[in-house]
Amino acid sequence: MQTIYLRRYKSGLSLTKNQISVLIGSILGDGTLRIGKNALNANFKVEQGLKQKEYVFYNS
Numbered sequence: 114m115q116t117i118y119l120r121r122y123k124s125g126l127s128l129t130k131n132q133i134s135v136l137i138g139s140i141l142g143d144g145t146l147r148i149g150k151n152a153l154n155a156n157f158k159v160e161q162g163l164k165q166k167e168y169v170f171y172n173s
Contacts, residue, residue: 136157139159142159143159143161144158145157
């Protein structure tokens with residue numbers, strides 16, 4: 114159960130334009146947003162296959 118303080122803190126958070134751009138670009142690529150049952154927030158996840166290992170670590 115969330116405290117009132119945590120709810121107030123979360124409601125004041127927002128993404129910058131740069132963060133939104135990265136998020137949208139990632140979703141168009143290998144990223145996904147999922148909302149679980151009874152969830153209030155979405156989870157962001159990026160997955161890569163083992164074949165892309167060198168590419169991912171090279172671009173990190």
